[in-house]
Amino acid sequence: MLALAHVSTSTLAAFLFASTTGSQTANASFRSLTSTTTASTTLKRASSTPAALPVFTATTSVSVPGRPWPVSTLYPDAGALLPFHRIVAYYGNFYSKQMGVLGQYPEEQVLAMLASTTATWAAADPATPVIPAIQYIAVVAQAGAGKEGKYILRMPDSQVDHALAMADKMHGLLFLDIQVGQSTLQYELPQLEKYLAMPNVELAIDPEFSMKFGNAPGRVIGTYDAADINYAAAYLASLVNANHLPPKILVVHRFTEAMVTNYKDIRPLPEVQIVMDMDGWGSQAKKINTYKMVIAAEPVQFTGVKLFYKNDLLPPSTGMLTPAQVLSFTPAPIYIQYQ
Template identity: 30%
Template sequence: MPLSRRTFLLSAGALALAAVPLSACSGDSSSGGSSGSGGGEERARPADGTGVTVIQDDPSGVATSRILFATAEIAVIVAASASDEHLEAGCGLAREHGVPVFADSDSATTDVTGELERLGVSEVVLVGGTDTPSAASASPGTDITVHTTGSDGSDGGDSGTGVAWPDEASGGIRGDDRQRSGVALAVPSSSPTSVATATAAGFTVVPVVAADPRSTDESIEATVDELNGAGNLVALGNGFGSDDDLRRRGELAGAVDGRLPGGGQVMFPGRKIIALYGHANEPLLGVMGEQPPDEAVTRAQQLAEQYGPTSDVPVIPSFEIIVTVAAEDPGPSGNFSNYSDPEEVRPWIEAIVDAGGYAIIDIQPGRETLLQQAQHYADLLKHPSVGLALDPEWRLGPDDQPMVEVGHVDASEINEVAEWLEGLVVSEKLPQKLLMIHQFQLQMIRNREAMVTGTDHVSVAVHCDGHGPQGVKAETWQVVRQGLDPAIALGWKNFIDEDEPMLTPEQTAAVEPTPDIVSYQ
């Protein structure tokens, strides 16, 4: 594909082309890039220091360039009419030559033009289009040499795009002496231009599955090292919160020694939990207790393995262990709930945790408060791989009877448990802990809009417990999810005897949105 070199007067409103899809791969972003193709002088200079900075989702690449580059005499622009392949090729050129890359669109043209002027760009490599920038107004602009490539990709180049660094463009922008600038965290939705520009600026790009530096073991290590060193930590994409949020979570990464099964220190996204539900001493209360702990571990592992082919995150075997059981009779306490001895529960926790799994202890409170019962098992919850489940179905009022009414709880009572759990996690320096609430009727959680949606230390999930014909289960799933904050994780339960029919692992994994937790009862 022939390359052409032309000089144009670039001013605000230039580069107005059609929209470009931004789902293309950002290429290998795990290192600081490679050398340029020539021996010329360095003509693009990264910012001297960024500190700890969140860069919100940036399809055009302008916001990323503003933070990470001080100057650049040359830049790559992917034409708005370009294909995903051209976007990938343009990002590759930027990474290779150490220069910023921008994706043009009707809405981004003004920002792109302004950023070229701020950087002092005198040359542009235009990828994926033959249309050239034009002077959109009579106001004074900047002379920019534009090197263009064809857009149909019909010849040349291993990628089939016909895109290569133009011989006419100045090569060797930065060379082998490119200095490492810092660490950039990138979520899966981070725009390719942002990732490529960060790499071009010398940042080590570390992929994370959640918008949190504690997301993976790799991101924890990179974040802690950077904060203890130069301190240039940037996050690319939405969900990271403010700069202060990023710094706080980065510092937490270094303050916690433990890791969750599957890696990292935050629950979701980043893993899928497959749990057997039951009681340590009563097989009639669930499949977990139908066999000894070691055999139950094997059963949970085999079940989790069936979800492996359907998941792009680690699948973690788990036990959900009922530790207090709602009772028909008030009992000595008058609270219609019977406690399990923590020491009888502990071998089950140890068995699943030693096998690389996660344990969840489940409380059915009767007429006691959720917090009263949770505090009874504080020692078990001090383990980094033990979470807590609350069962409002069995939360009874002063005149209610179990098995007669479906119980309910106000969101304020759940929030009390979350606050207490938060304090426990902080004092014990634990990774984020799961707080799961069972629900199959909206009335079970009153004032749910006021319920905590999660904190740095507590991951909140709502677990949908409906059973019966699949049409009924699907309807319950939709009702329970109605108005639920997207920050809250989701759980699904398969009832082995009551569902008609019970979903296979493949069918369960296909439920939309995909459940983070699947339990079997």
């Protein structure tokens, strides 16, 4: 059964909902602690397609040989980061030590850790430049309904600004992670529009905490349909077009088949690149099997993996997956997240 843990702060008059340590499915629920990154590459959004690659229009279906592009897909608009870079992100919330790296260590230590981790990945795959990222949970699922009855707590702008400043220090990206509870993407995304309209701010959505059927978060594993994911992609695409931005990245967490339904109907766009990110913690064997059965078996566009500094080490685990092991996955993940 999913476990609840709460953290109170003097700033918030509510409790943050901490991630799970168990699962109601055959696969363990993965919730991650995020590690360090360095600016091994300076974030640049090119205005043209990289010269080393053939030029395609946005409507041409292509596979790029020798690149971690998992399925034939639309070639992205100019300035796209994937698959030409790998992203390494540290995850969490500043108010909670239970939800990931960002809340566990002082800012300078987090940035130093992230820089070190980014350098490790750059060394493991020298052909793919690495971009560091801060993945901040901006809307946090709650065990209680709250004033709006939506079972969520939205973070104040000051905290999002802090996360953005950390990303800027690394010349990297900020991913805003959304746990909608009993709210909806249609309601929550417009409230973050001023951030999502920035060129270095991306979006992550978490089906685990999408409570479509009236449950409280943490009691059952939630779900998104392709229609929900397509809405988020279309929303981001509208911001790209309205503000003349480079393509956005949309990350979707997943560790069970039921967390995402009708995957074949998910539509990547020239303006929005979609990453299906294998969430969940457990032994190396369990994580490898989950990747094969849940991520690789239902390809959308790009793939990612979440690694847990603590939970991936719980018995009977023999250790966290190494970059070399992760790079041996098929397809090789282009998005790496640490909790």
